[in-house]
Amino acid sequence: MTNHPSRGDRPVEPLVFEKHVAGAYGVDFPPLDVPETPVPHRVAGSGVPLPSIGQHDVMAHYTHLSDRNFSVDGNFYPLGSCTMKHNPRINEWAASLPGFSCLHPLQDEDCIQGALRLLYETRTMLEEISGLHEVSLQPAAGAHGEFTALKVIRAFFTDHGQPQRTVVLAPDTAHGTNPASCTMCGASVKQVRTIDGHTDLEHLQEVIAEVGPENVAAFMITNPSTAGLFDPSIKEMAEIVHGAGAKVYLDGANMNALLGRVKPGDFGADAMHYNTHKTFSTPHGGGGPGSGPIAVTEELAPYLPVPQVMMADDGSFYLDRDREKSIGKVRSFFGQFGVLVRCWTYISACGPEGLRHVAETAVLNANYLAVRLQEVYDMPYFAPEKGAFCAHEFVSVPQTLLDKGVTLIDIAKRMIDYGVHPPTMHWPIHDCLMVEPTETESKHALDQFVDVMLQIANEIDQEIACVKNAPLVSDIARADEVGAARKPVLVWND
Amino acid sequence: MDYTQITDAQHEEMLSIIGIDHVDRLFDVIPESIRCQEGLDLSPPQSELELQRSLTEMASHNVGAHNMVCFMGCGAYDHFYPALIDQLISRGEFLTSYTPYQAEASQGTLQAFFEFQTQIAQVTGLEIANSSLYDGATAVAEAAILAVNTTRRHTVLVASTMHPEYLAVLRTCLADLHVNITMLTATNGKVLPETVREEMSDDIAAVIVQSPNIWGQIEDWDGCFEVTHEDAKTLAVAVFNPIACGLLKTPGECGADLAAGEGQPLGNALNFGGPYLGLLAAKEKFVRKMPGRLVGMTKDEDGRRVFCLTLQTREQHIRGAKATSNVCTNQGLIALRASMFMTTVGREGLTEVASHCWHKAHYLAEQITAIDGWELTFDGDFFNEFTVNCPVDVTHIVDSGKERGVLVGVAANGRRMRKLSEGNELIIAVTEKRTRHEMDALVSLLKELST
Numbered sequence: 001m002t003n004h005p006s007r008g009d010r011p012v013e014p015l016v017f018e019k020h021v022a023g024a025y026g027v028d029f030p031p032l033d034v035p036e037t038p039v040p041h042r043v044a045g046s047g048v049p050l051p052s053i054g055q056h057d058v059m060a061h062y063t064h065l066s067d068r069n070f071s072v073d074g075n076f077y078p079l080g081s082c083t084m085k086h087n088p089r090i091n092e093w094a095a096s097l098p099g100f101s102c103l104h105p106l107q108d109e110d111c112i113q114g115a116l117r118l119l120y121e122t123r124t125m126l127e128e129i130s131g132l133h134e135v136s137l138q139p140a141a142g143a144h145g146e147f148t149a150l151k152v153i154r155a156f157f158t159d160h161g162q163p164q165r166t167v168v169l170a171p172d173t174a175h176g177t178n179p180a181s182c183t184m185c186g187a188s189v190k191q192v193r194t195i196d197g198h199t200d201l202e203h204l205q206e207v208i209a210e211v212g213p214e215n216v217a218a219f220m221i222t223n224p225s226t227a228g229l230f231d232p233s234i235k236e237m238a239e240i241v242h243g244a245g246a247k248v249y250l251d252g253a254n255m256n257a258l259l260g261r262v263k264p265g266d267f268g269a270d271a272m273h274y275n276t277h278k279t280f281s282t283p284h285g286g287g288g289p290g291s292g293p294i295a296v297t298e299e300l301a302p303y304l305p306v307p308q309v310m311m312a313d314d315g316s317f318y319l320d321r322d323r324e325k326s327i328g329k330v331r332s333f334f335g336q337f338g339v340l341v342r343c344w345t346y347i348s349a350c351g352p353e354g355l356r357h358v359a360e361t362a363v364l365n366a367n368y369l370a371v372r373l374q375e376v377y378d379m380p381y382f383a384p385e386k387g388a389f390c391a392h393e394f395v396s397v398p399q400t401l402l403d404k405g406v407t408l409i410d411i412a413k414r415m416i417d418y419g420v421h422p423p424t425m426h427w428p429i430h431d432c433l434m435v436e437p438t439e440t441e442s443k444h445a446l447d448q449f450v451d452v453m454l455q456i457a458n459e460i461d462q463e464i465a466c467v468k469n470a471p472l473v474s475d476i477a478r479a480d481e482v483g484a485a486r487k488p489v490l491v492w493n494d
Numbered sequence: 495m496d497y498t499q500i501t502d503a504q505h506e507e508m509l510s511i512i513g514i515d516h517v518d519r520l521f522d523v524i525p526e527s528i529r530c531q532e533g534l535d536l537s538p539p540q541s542e543l544e545l546q547r548s549l550t551e552m553a554s555h556n557v558g559a560h561n562m563v564c565f566m567g568c569g570a571y572d573h574f575y576p577a578l579i580d581q582l583i584s585r586g587e588f589l590t591s592y593t594p595y596q597a598e599a600s601q602g603t604l605q606a607f608f609e610f611q612t613q614i615a616q617v618t619g620l621e622i623a624n625s626s627l628y629d630g631a632t633a634v635a636e637a638a639i640l641a642v643n644t645t646r647r648h649t650v651l652v653a654s655t656m657h658p659e660y661l662a663v664l665r666t667c668l669a670d671l672h673v674n675i676t677m678l679t680a681t682n683g684k685v686l687p688e689t690v691r692e693e694m695s696d697d698i699a700a701v702i703v704q705s706p707n708i709w710g711q712i713e714d715w716d717g718c719f720e721v722t723h724e725d726a727k728t729l730a731v732a733v734f735n736p737i738a739c740g741l742l743k744t745p746g747e748c749g750a751d752l753a754a755g756e757g758q759p760l761g762n763a764l765n766f767g768g769p770y771l772g773l774l775a776a777k778e779k780f781v782r783k784m785p786g787r788l789v790g791m792t793k794d795e796d797g798r799r800v801f802c803l804t805l806q807t808r809e810q811h812i813r814g815a816k817a818t819s820n821v822c823t824n825q826g827l828i829a830l831r832a833s834m835f836m837t838t839v840g841r842e843g844l845t846e847v848a849s850h851c852w853h854k855a856h857y858l859a860e861q862i863t864a865i866d867g868w869e870l871t872f873d874g875d876f877f878n879e880f881t882v883n884c885p886v887d888v889t890h891i892v893d894s895g896k897e898r899g900v901l902v903g904v905a906a907n908g909r910r911m912r913k914l915s916e917g918n919e920l921i922i923a924v925t926e927k928r929t930r931h932e933m934d935a936l937v938s939l940l941k942e943l944s945t
């Protein structure tokens with residue numbers, strides 16, 4: 001076992017492979033209770049070289065690893081666009097009920113009425129929140145929802161004799177998944193300029209004219225925008241897009257700011273996705289799983305993926321697998337069921353007033369932070385004196401601080417020393433911090449965050465080295481990411 | 495309860511610091527005409543106690559592997575997993591963290607994913623693996639897209655014995671990408687290498703074969719992939735079951751270039767079909783074409799071994815439309831479960847699980863085929879799942895099983911899955927969880943139903 005030096009007193013956690021002890025095992029099995037059948041040589045493999053360790057070592061290993069992570073539970077985690085809100089444990093409790101977690105996906109409908117009812121209710125709740133006609137719960141994440149909805153839109157146009165509509169427009173500040181999803185659907189993307197975080201309507205018209213209105217499939221827009229601003233001209237935008245005969249796609253990543261206040265269907269969205277792992281409090285799990293239900297208008301509904309959960313006249317539930325115009329299947333079985341159980345639980349806990357209060361508080365918290373920080377952290381779009389507020393998140397380009405000789409990364413890494421997870425960086429505009437506190441933080445936590453940010457600004461004035469060399473107190477110093485990409489080591493080798 | 499924590503007094507104080515008299519001012523920029531005029535039409539909020547009641551009630555309207563004996567498989571298996579997994583995975587440090595973009599705040603997740611990638615490479619016998627995709631079906635689609643992008647060819651050959659849901663997803667994903675799917679027909683439940691040869695042409699990006707296949711049959715990966723590689727450019731894609739790798743030849747041993755599979759059997763509950771775990775492993779030369787996140791080993795400024803996300807220029811947040819995939823949120827926590835499972839059972843444990851599946855499935859097959867009128871549909875090798883021709887209506891068997899608390903298997907006639915056959919076959923899966931007693935009871939039931 002290699003012994004790497006660590007900061008502080010804590011040793012580096014060895015890899016499980018380095019802890020391997022021949023003959024060790026973490027769990028045992030009952031004796032085989034049937035006669036053996038020999039495995040013929042033609043199919044037998046030579047075994048796999050997995051590591052083996054004892055059970056207590058398993059516990060220690062993962063406990064040590066968990067100790068080396070920031071999390072919403074333990075840290076302020078203001079990642080813009082990611083909505084790192086509190087993850088209620090009743091959601092976890094619900095998903096682990098054996099009556100949900102032990103269902104085989106191919107069981108007969110009469111065995112799974114409770115599960116189907118939960119799916120059906122989730123579907124209708126998400127329809128109501130979107131103001132759109134029909135929801136599909138199939139997509140596995142937001143990006144998968146984008147892909148699915150774009151497929152639906154393309155199928156609609158093909159069915160209506162307009163297969164040439166293969167161009168998708170998106171603002172230059174769009175999330176990376178937007179253009180990437182277009183590619184996965186065989187569509188091409190055209191960027192539309194933004195000015196101060198808002199889509200430039202004139203440029204939108206120009207681009208439509210340039211590619212030919214008859215070739216445009218959709219315009220993908222995020223509202224509040226990826227810069228965290230409500231778009232006052234969203235309806236005009238939708239009218240322009242509809243005028244070209246195309247569809248409006250809403251990237252619903254920022255739905256947390258709209259809940260109960262604005263329904264996407266009311267501003268002209270034809271299709272949208274939710275990220276349940278953002279808006280509806282299902283945990284991010286270090287990268288997933290999430291889920292990305294989509295909502296669409298009545299004219300797009302026939303093209304939704306199969307199966308669809310339905311309620312029969314007698315009040316029982318079933319899965320409709322025969323939709324003649326459906327784009328088909330986008331995932332095996334019925335989507336991220338366990339995540340949808342959590343989503344149902346959260347929406348049911350909040351109720352209609354609660355959801356509206358969520359949006360209100362998310363926006364209040366963000367504006368409060370922005371006001372308290374704006375003198376030190378420059379904010380290009382934030383000017384409350386002129387009525388220019390932010391929505392649920394705000395963008396800072398702390399140029400004044402950067403001019404003093406630190407980089408954005410320095411500031412971010414110093415935040416880690418203070419136990420705060422750095423905000424989203426470098427997106428939606430270059431060299432920015434995008435802060436999204438969410439509604440679940442207490443005022444005390446918000447104030448502490450302000451203190452940390454002001455303290456870092458102070459340090460930049462007075463002892464810049466501790467910012468430039470940050471992180472100072474975390475387990476590790478800055479990781480060499482350039483080196484990692486130059487010579488990738490993706491698996492452990494003896 | 496909406497989980498907010500700002501009191502009314504704090505709310506007022508914050509408004510005054512912002513310099514407004516009402517929170518509505520923050521929403522004034524939204525045009526009146528698009529604001530909700532009425533509240534949402536949703537049920538009133540439920541307290542946690544009420545939620546526990548209503549969820550318990552809803553869950554009680556389901557029966558499943560917790561109160562039935564489950565012989566159903568076809569892509570989702572009722573395996574055992576150690577209790578410690580649920581305990582460890584609930585740690586908020588894992589559960590409530592985000593994608594580990596900030597290496598210095600995420601070494602735990604990063605190291606765990608690095609270990610996962612290594613374990614998947616070890617299990618598949620390939621050189622690298624990514625840190626997860628949505629599920630087995632989308633992993634197969636991503637593998638096909640990788641092959642198409644690497645070879646710049648436009649046809650994939652797919653075994654007709656692949657899981658029908660995987661095929662359906664593959665069709666959807668390839669539909670707008672100008673890629674043709676040619677089906678490899680099966681002979682006696684398997685694809686013959688000769689069949690692959692007949693379909694080969696100079697436009698084949700990949701040959702995709704699942705083993706064990708939807709009927710439970712072990713395919714001839716060796717033979718099929720040898721033919722595949724007669725064309726140096728064509729990629730051999732093995733669609734695999736990670737548990738089977740503990741006993742049978744791995745994708746790597748059979749010459750696969752890529753291995754895609756469903757990771758659900760590795761420590762994950764059935765969950766009514768999700769969240770599951772897409773696995774993708776590859777030969778190292780495809781590393782820059784891989785979809786999804788990759789964790790790499792590197793050093794920090796003090797020379798300490800650390801981990802970080804790497805080769806991000808493949809990914810959507812850097813590369814946009816030219817990314818290798820649009821995947822962003824993946825199945826991180828399920829990958830961690832799988833890794834915990836592999837760590838806990840270890841080298842011998844995986845082989846033991848796989849052997850138990852094998853021996854029990856073969857015992858049950860022997861017992862069933864000893865009943866008059868029951869026979870195996872195919873005579874090839876199988877692992878943990880096999881197909882039988884029923885002498886009586888398969889629907890009757892499935893229904894009677896339910897009445898006796900047994901999920902007897904999956905009917906191939908399209909009752910719950912896309913139709914596989916016009917016939918009367920039943921696909922039966924056996925995991926290490928099934929006891930001899932449960933199997934003998936199933937045999938008696940089938941005997942009784944066939945007289």
Ligand SMILES: Cc1ncc(COP(=O)(O)O)c(C=O)c1O
Nearest residue numbers: 081141142143175177253822823
């Ligand atoms: C604006 C925006 N769009 C799309 C996505 C993609 O969603 P997901 O990660 O769920 O695939 C994200 C999430 O990171 C996002 O912030």
